[in-house]
Amino acid sequence: MSDVTVYTTPTCPWCTRLKNYLKEKGVDFNEVDVSTDYDSAMKMVELTGQRSVPVLTKGDQYVVGFNPDQIDRILQ
């Protein structure tokens, strides 16, 4: 199982963008749809202190939003 998790909502264009970016880079990830999984949604809000998707986590590091520079940094 991958240590990269992506929190998304189905209607979020930036979430699609993030997932495509990871697929292009060949990065395996788990996806959590926070629109249907309320507990995970709250876990995400608690971890980041923010109510916004997409969120990418790896261990205790996270990136809110689609920011390729920051994403590349924590994926290294």
Added chain:
Amino acid sequence: MEVYDLVIIGAGPAGMTAGVFAIRKGLKTVIVSEDIGGQVNWTNDIENYMGFGEIDGQSLVRKFEEQVKEHRVMVKLTAVRSLKKEGELFFIRTESEETITGKTAIICSGKRPKTLNVPGEEEFRNKGVSYCSTCDGPLFRGVPVAVVGGGNSAVKSALDLAHYASEIHLFSLLSNLTADAILVERLQREGKIKTYLGHTVVEIKGGQAVEKVTVERVDTKERFEVPVQGVFVEIGLIPNTDFVDDTVERNELQEIMVDCLCRTNIPGLFAAGDVSSVPEKQIIIAAGEGAKAAIQAWEYLLKRSDASAQ
């Protein structure tokens, strides 16, 4: 020093189309952009881009991107900090501390959502304050939210949020909604949405996250508070021109002034798409303007080399 014939700032429909046209004209070209696709990424259903019937924004961006890659246009993914003309050359400074030099430049940096500029907005950004209801709406299930604005985006946003939020307070500065009649009709049928005409949000308050908004009635200046956990700001768009100095002429909307050939007041500097003063902000218009700007840049270089040969 590496000098490009053309530096394109922005990779939305205007920038990517300009890139393809410039390469086909044989110009040594680079696109510098914070992202690929710009505002099209935020659009769900596009039904008026010719040749595709119905397509979502992400898919259209991918198709544009594929075409840019096929033409081997160089793309540098970084934000632009400043653009300056010195002598005959343009110097573009990026966030990744690189200086890119070009004989011509096209600004296609698009627009971004306008902010309210009220206390609490920046502090609670992503902590309840959002500019994308289609993205963040599901995170506000069962809680009250505010939507600020009275146009199509605001009303669509309120209708979207009705699927999740317990109640929606829609605040419109004007005394009427400027959204399309069909949307206003839907809004009136939706019991969860309370509309406040002639009202504006003057402060966003909370602790760790948004807890309430202070609202002011425009005519009487009377203020009251409404408890909400989310504030969705949908008050229109502002051009991305922060990296351009005052020498570049802009209109009252801060759009870069262009003539019908996409020329700005600075020789060799062009602008295309939503960031420019061209009327009507549509994907198909932005793409067409991008094409036109690239051809104009090529003609500008041609005339300049003719002049120097004489």
